Amino acid sequence: MADPEVATRAPESDAQEDNDNDNKPAATAAAPAITTPDTETETETPPPAMCDDCTSDRPTPAGIASTGELTKLGGIDVYISKPADYPHTPARLLLLLTGGTGLQSVNNQIQADRFATEGYVVVMPDLFEGDPAPNSTSTTVAEEPATGSFLDVFKIKAVEAAKSFMIDMWLARHTSEKVMPILHKVLDASKDEFADAVSYGGGVYGVGYCFGARYILLLASERPVEVHGGMPWSSAATARPADEEAGRPKTLGPYIKAGSLAHATLVSPDDFKGLKSPVSVVSVENDPLFPDEVRTAGEDYMTKNNVEHEVQVYPGVPHGFAVVGDYEDANIRSAQATAFDQMLKWIKEH
Incomplete structure (x- = not known):
């Protein structure tokens, strides 16, 4: 595998405060179009906000099973994985936030277990309250024929539109x-x-x-209490009263000491604003779900605001490659191991 491109920036310092928003990425893949043989009319199917790699698991590596436990914390379903010698040997606390496959995904559970073997008590919450993303690979559709009839092409595009609609509806719930x-x-x-x-x-x-x-970015940020219609994300007791006394809006966060994120989705440039904690970014080259303009805007913001960070861009790999899963391509398997090492090294060093 070609070495990932690396960018590392200066130590963390104060970052600008700004409101969070739910804007989707600034750019997405071009939408497929259908043109009838006898008209010039085109019907465009908008691309999904998430791809198959976000909503379905790769095959679980042979001979590996999850070793943690499903339980509740704060009334929320969570998967917890601990080092074998904990609590006799001290460990750090790690929050692991999944893609759309959620809490019940064995691959996600194994991912948590891998961090646990490195000395972390890992808490992986159910972000979706028992409602994981629609499995976009549940409907099997034949590859689009190179010279298929209009009806064949239309059927394929119709299925793609249905998948996109289901994912959009799911995102609206979360x-x-x-x-x-x-x-x-x-x-x-x-x-x-x-x-x-x-x-x-x-x-x-x-x-x-x-x-x-995306939520690693938000948890690593300091943001005004007034975000989201004036409703704070946590108790007002955690806000900084000194800000109010100084005539500034009360702020909340950051909530994590350091964070690592891989092949993000639904991130806008504004999601980088307010960043305080050091972050490491695993990015896929030419990823429409985390486009270059969003990534570079984030890098520019972190550099200008002295937020400690590193960004590595991995070529020749699919979105979702860093999550546990079996790939036939040795280059992807190698990149997967490298990405895990990158993310682990970052949190260990901070």
């Missing part, structure tokens, strides 16, 4: 207004349940994939 309160319940309960791990690590660490990657 906005940041719904997800952030879940995260705060889990964080508050985790700090009580695993106070020793929080103390040992000097805070909570976070890693996120696909859908969950």
